[in-house]
Structures are given as structure tokens and as C-alpha cells.
Amino acid sequence: MCIRTEAAPAALILPWDPSRHVITVPQGVPPEAALIGVRAVLTELAIPQPSAGARCWCGAAVELPRVPNRQEDEVIHRAS
């Protein structure tokens, strides 16, 4: 099973979920910062990392979480 990434609010982060093979990065961080975090977790897992990008243990590229473009303000206002 390949490693995937997800974004979540910082307070809810479990950096590495071994049961789901998911690396979680904080929501709203720039892609470069997310990549650094993902590479750090992969290195912790003893997976050799290339000079750029991030690799799964099978050699496939690990994609960073998609940053949603949609404004969340509407949801927040509706809840209050």
C-alpha cells in the first residue's frame, strides 16, 4: 500500500498513521513546508529520499495534499 498525504487542522495532526499509511501535514502551510514535513516523516520511517520531492518505499512519488481553493468562511459564519 502506497503512502498518501492529507492536510488537517494543526491540533488534530497525527504525523504518521501506520494503519492507513497516511502522513498528515498542517492545513494552510505552503507546499514547500509541507514537503519538508513529509520528507522528515519518510526519513524517520527509514525510506531513502531523493534530493527533491518525496518517495514512497516502493519508489513512487508521494503527492502532497491538494490545497482547497474554496473559501471556508461561509461555513464558519453559518455555524455561528
Ligand SMILES: [Zn+2]
Ligand atoms: Zn508505494
